[in-house]
Amino acid sequence: MADHLKKAGNKQVHPLDDMVRRDRMPHIWCPGCGIGTVFSACLTAIKSSGIDLDKVVMVSGIGCSGRAAGYTNLDSFHTTHGRAIPFATGVKLANPELKVIVFSGDGDLFAIGGNHFIHAARRNIDITVVCVNNLNYGMTGGQAAATTPEGSLTTTTPLGNPERPFNLPLLAYAAGAAYVARWTMLHIQDLTESIKEAMVKPGFAFIEALSPCPVNYGRRNKEKPLDTLTMYRDKTIIKNGASPLELDVDSRKSIILGKFVDIQKPTFFELYEKIYRPAE
Amino acid sequence: MDFWRVPLDIDAIQVPRGIVTIFEDRCKGCGYCITFCPRHVLNLASRFNVKGYHPPEVIRADDCVNCRFCEIICPEFAIYSTEASPDSPASVPCSCDTIKET
Amino acid sequence: MKPALLTGKHYITGDVACAEGALAAGCRFFGGYPITPATEIAEHMAERLPGVGGLFIQMEDEIAAMASVLGASWAGKKSMTATSGPGFSLMMENIGLGVSTETPCVVVNVQRGGPSTGLPTQVAQGDMMQARWGSHGHYAIIALSPSSPQELFYQTIRAFNLSEKYRTPVLIMTDEVIGHMSERVEIPEAGKIEVFSRNKPRGRRDRFRLFSPVENGVAPMPAAGDGYRIHVTGLTHDERGYPDLTVDAQANMVGRIVGKIQNHLDDIIQTESYRMQDAEIVLISYGVSGRTALAAVDMARSQGIKAGLLRLLTVWPFPEAMIRSLAGRVKGFVTVEINLGQIHLEVERCAAGRTPAFLVGHAGGTLISPQRVVERIKEAF
Numbered sequence: 177m178a179d180h181l182k183k184a185g186n187k188q189v190h191p192l193d194d195m196v197r198r199d200r201m202p203h204i205w206c207p208g209c210g211i212g213t214v215f216s217a218c219l220t221a222i223k224s225s226g227i228d229l230d231k232v233v234m235v236s237g238i239g240c241s242g243r244a245a246g247y248t249n250l251d252s253f254h255t256t257h258g259r260a261i262p263f264a265t266g267v268k269l270a271n272p273e274l275k276v277i278v279f280s281g282d283g284d285l286f287a288i289g290g291n292h293f294i295h296a297a298r299r300n301i302d303i304t305v306v307c308v309n310n311l312n313y314g315m316t317g318g319q320a321a322a323t324t325p326e327g328s329l330t331t332t333t334p335l336g337n338p339e340r341p342f343n344l345p346l347l348a349y350a351a352g353a354a355y356v357a358r359w360t361m362l363h364i365q366d367l368t369e370s371i372k373e374a375m376v377k378p379g380f381a382f383i384e385a386l387s388p389c390p391v392n393y394g395r396r397n398k399e400k401p402l403d404t405l406t407m408y409r410d411k412t413i414i415k416n417g418a419s420p421l422e423l424d425v426d427s428r429k430s431i432i433l434g435k436f437v438d439i440q441k442p443t444f445f446e447l448y449e450k451i452y453r454p455a456e
Numbered sequence: 457m458d459f460w461r462v463p464l465d466i467d468a469i470q471v472p473r474g475i476v477t478i479f480e481d482r483c484k485g486c487g488y489c490i491t492f493c494p495r496h497v498l499n500l501a502s503r504f505n506v507k508g509y510h511p512p513e514v515i516r517a518d519d520c521v522n523c524r525f526c527e528i529i530c531p532e533f534a535i536y537s538t539e540a541s542p543d544s545p546a547s548v549p550c551s552c553d554t555i556k557e558t
Numbered sequence: 559m560k561p562a563l564l565t566g567k568h569y570i571t572g573d574v575a576c577a578e579g580a581l582a583a584g585c586r587f588f589g590g591y592p593i594t595p596a597t598e599i600a601e602h603m604a605e606r607l608p609g610v611g612g613l614f615i616q617m618e619d620e621i622a623a624m625a626s627v628l629g630a631s632w633a634g635k636k637s638m639t640a641t642s643g644p645g646f647s648l649m650m651e652n653i654g655l656g657v658s659t660e661t662p663c664v665v666v667n668v669q670r671g672g673p674s675t676g677l678p679t680q681v682a683q684g685d686m687m688q689a690r691w692g693s694h695g696h697y698a699i700i701a702l703s704p705s706s707p708q709e710l711f712y713q714t715i716r717a718f719n720l721s722e723k724y725r726t727p728v729l730i731m732t733d734e735v736i737g738h739m740s741e742r743v744e745i746p747e748a749g750k751i752e753v754f755s756r757n758k759p760r761g762r763r764d765r766f767r768l769f770s771p772v773e774n775g776v777a778p779m780p781a782a783g784d785g786y787r788i789h790v791t792g793l794t795h796d797e798r799g800y801p802d803l804t805v806d807a808q809a810n811m812v813g814r815i816v817g818k819i820q821n822h823l824d825d826i827i828q829t830e831s832y833r834m835q836d837a838e839i840v841l842i843s844y845g846v847s848g849r850t851a852l853a854a855v856d857m858a859r860s861q862g863i864k865a866g867l868l869r870l871l872t873v874w875p876f877p878e879a880m881i882r883s884l885a886g887r888v889k890g891f892v893t894v895e896i897n898l899g900q901i902h903l904e905v906e907r908c909a910a911g912r913t914p915a916f917l918v919g920h921a922g923g924t925l926i927s928p929q930r931v932v933e934r935i936k937e938a939f
Contacts, residue, residue, distance in 0.1 A: 188477055190533045197789070200800060205531060207484035207509065212531020220528065230785040235629070246789055246801060251782040253632065254791035254801075255625065256655050262589075262622035266629025266637070267782055269613050270587050274633065274783050292625075295618040362492070364528045402491055444615075452608035 195219040208401030210361035210387030221371035235264040241281035241308040258289030282323040297351035310389035318392030346420040354379030356437035360386040360408040474522025474537040482534035485509030489526035495519040559609035572736040573598035575707040579714030586612035587637035589626030596668035599640035620645035624652035634781030640666035654693030660725040668737040671922035681734040682922025683896040698819040701729040701874035705848040719754040725776040735846040770797040775818030828871040837866025843894040844870040854931035881908035891915040
């Protein structure tokens with residue numbers, strides 16, 4: 177009998193039940209939504225990292241993915257729209273012992289919160305940012321985001337999106353992130369490993385997780401959830417160390433996944449200590 | 457998924473066997489566990505759960521190799537697998553647990 | 559390295575006095591963004607915090623500054639930021655989050671002329687209503703308004719104490735003149751400074767409820783990392799902190815946020831009376847205008863007018879009962895403030911037609927002269 181079953185005295189428990197607030201389940205995410213899978217990967221990564229769970233903090237912004245903080249059985253903060261990263265910056269700098277994970281969506285992190293993202297990356301704040309990228313604003317009903325592919329249909333681009341989307345790993349790289357990776361919610365083991373690796377590593381880490389939004393994005397763009405996952409399987413290439421310049425998410429090309437940046441450089445706090453509190 | 461070749465040491469390898477546990481009422485019927493099970497262990501049940509979705513059910517319990525893909529892809533924490541003890545006779549199908557709990 | 563408390567006599571600006579007050583109160587995190595005329599507070603904290611075990615960070619904007627302050631507070635540090643009008647507007651979003659999540663922190667607004675970019679280097683008191691209602695939704699807030707660098711030192715300590723005691727953001731509504739003027743500031747010994755720190759929970763962790771009031775209308779507050787596995791959200795939440803989007807939960811939450819302040823008015827409200835004993839004309843003022851009003855009282859008295867001053871050190875919650883008790887007994891209220899009538903509206907409301915209320919104010923950019931106040935009194939009465 178597996179260990180988790182023994183501990184629970186034969187009552188059947190899911191291996192991650194201790195990581196979530198069961199009294200808040202079921203979560204709000206729609207059938208076929210990938211946020212739950214990315215969330216689950218994140219929890220597995222946290223659990224298997226061996227870090228004291230009392231010292232792990234999850235911070236979310238607003239939106240579907242932003243609800244994650246409320247479901248995890250950790251110290252968790254569901255903040256204002258776009259502000260998860262500066263809030264997390266405050267938490268981390270006020271108590272550098274804490275491991276801080278920001279779990280939020282593309283709209284939250286890269287439109288309203290875009291400025292905070294680039295500056296936290298630039299400063300190399302020691303936090304791990306997991307972005308569930310579902311290519312649109314799901315919670316408000318499927319509006320165009322900073323990640324919506326050109327030409328895509330959303331409620332605010334009824335004839336097609338005239339804007340170009342961000343290449344998120346390129347943005348993270350350019351801003352100075354110490355760790356950058358991209359996976360889909362189908363590449364769960366890789367995603368989990370990446371999150372774990374990023375958490376243990378000092379410095380600003382960014383992990384993009386592509387994920388379907390069947391109800392609000394898929395429906396308007398003739399993509400059933402299984403189509404999206406099939407696309408994740410068939411039209412992605414794993415290319416670790418790929419140049420960030422070639423990482424556009426473009427349905428006409430293959431989507432490149434992998435770990436693109438993994439460098440060591442002093443964090444904000446390390447430099448602050450060194451400059452302002454040199455050892456005497 | 458079919459293997460390209462038969463490994464030379466196939467006789468020496470003990471393929472693990474798994475027991476799938478399904479929290480039927482947690483399921484929202486996305487079907488990911490069914491579609492992406494590499495051994496086609498699961499199938500969509502014809503019955504409905506409390507939420508009104510068709511949950512998965514185990515149809516080929518013997519084929520489960522405890523890869524845990526169903527567990528990690530499930531967005532609902534509704535399914536997991538554990539390793540069956542190796543001494544359980546192969547002829548006895550591994551049971552599955554279906555739990556009525558949300 | 560200098561100690562946290564610089565006991566002694568100093569000749570410093572209000573902004574520096576504010577920073578020293580914060581350090582004396584135990585502030586160990588400052589998330590800021592430069593803006594005239596509040597920049598000197600950030601600069602002084604940048605210099606002083608590392609030496610006392612604290613941390614300063616200049617964020618990318620005031621939105622981020624305020625968010626970082628809340629995060630630092632939940633990580634267990636007394637934290638603050640300082641800004642002026644345009645930055646205050648940006649901070650409103652996360653001040654609301656601080657109110658909703660009952661997060662202790664201090665926000666200093668060194669007021670300048672507005673609206674918009676307005677008068678960056680010139681005085682005004684035009685953000686008083688924004689302080690009260692600037693973030694959306696119904697809530698209550700504490701705002702203090704000192705009239706000198708010395709008072710700014712003490713009121714900053716008091717702001718921290720109130721924020722820790724009532725688990726709420728506290729605003730210090732000072733102004734360009736107080737912020738930039740240099741005066742003698744005496745910093746007392748540690749024993750003479752009362753410092754209050756938030757109550758930490760005790761007892762069983764699984765029974766702890768993050769928003770279930772125990773003392774002073776608030777619950778004890780653990781820090782992230784203390785093992786309580788708290789959840790904090792800006793959504794309407796129940797006493798556990800879990801989102802609960804119901805009419806009852808909303809009533810409870812907003813009721814608690816307003817109640818903890820409304821039920822402790824005696825502790826929170828501080829005013830100073832000057833020559834009020836036999837006053838017939840009551841001047842009401844705060845901040846730098848409190849100094850104008852003080853001079854105006856003496857000037858009016860020298861001309862035979864029985865004037866007195868009620869100076870508001872606490873502006874919000876408004877000392878309503880005090881004005882109401884004077885209404886009908888005095889001949890007139892005259893509010894002196896550098897705007898076109900904000901606290902004046904409150905005075906008028908509390909006077910309730912029983913005593914006429916007048917305003918001496920202007921749109922900002924300079925101080926109000928005592929002469930103008932006296933002239934207005936003569937005109938009106």
